[in-house]
């Protein structure tokens with residue numbers, strides 16, 4: 001089934017191929033050093049508006065660190081991270097970066113287990129208030145519609161009143177993606193989103209990401225190569241904090257060095 005509802009009606013055909021002219025993110029010579037350990041070395045990378053970029057590479061390659069730099073969690077020793085062709089993210093804190101429209105899903109889960117599915121989405125939508133102030137504040141009709149839309153998109157309509165703690169692992173992952181989507185981010189960073197999902201859930205996540213690209217720009221870190229194959233426009237391979245290869249999945253899969261360090265023979 002194709003995800004197809006109001007969320008996608010603004011997607012323009014061909015949007016995801018505009019990256020050559022219109023970068024949403026330009027990382028330039030990023031260096032990150034943790035007490036003498038060089039986690040990222042002169043890393044440069046561009047992501048186009050509406051592009052779906054997969055970042056792959058062995059454990060410890062620096063994929064999560066890269067997302068930490070983009071979201072202000074880690075400050076690089078040098079380099080720039082230009083967002084929307086004007087803002088250097090390395091000068092902002094994580095709250096300011098989130099306000100710029102950059103949303104991130106972490107490797108570890110962050111839903112409020114004691115709250116309902118709908119309450120989790122509400123909280124995320126009104127993220128600048130305290131929990132209880134948020135839940136008391138009434139949603140506008142438009143906000144309510146957005147929550148309904150996201151619930152439908154994530155196939156959680158039947159679970160809206162359910163405590164998030166009672167959802168399956170995969171449903172919790174979907175809820176987290178929903179918590180990002182209600183904030184209408186321009187750029188979504190997703191760290192191993194399919195980890196621990198069933199095959200059917202992984203397949204739906206792939207469809208979802210394809211559908212979100214164009215309207216959103218996505219950077220997806222994932223080890224599941226089947227998943228990467230289904231979704232990727234372009235793939236960047238990281239190794240020891242550097243870009244080892246970049247191109248279509250077919251190109252990088254044929255790259256001798258990539259085979260050597262990551263894919264195996």
Ligand SMILES: Nc1ncnc2c1ncn2[C@@H]1O[C@H](COP(=O)(O)OP(=O)(O)OP(=O)(O)O)[C@@H](O)[C@H]1O
Pocket residue numbers: 034037039057058059060061062063064065066
């Ligand atoms: N805060 C930190 N302090 C010291 N070293 C760190 C810190 N964060 C990450 N590292 C090191 O930097 C390297 C890159 O880590 P990172 O988590 O970015 O890798 P990764 O590509 O996301 O790996 P994985 O696929 O296992 O998630 C690793 O060697 C890690 O031990």
Ligand SMILES: [Mg+2]
Pocket residue numbers: 063064065107191
């Ligand atoms: Mg990681």
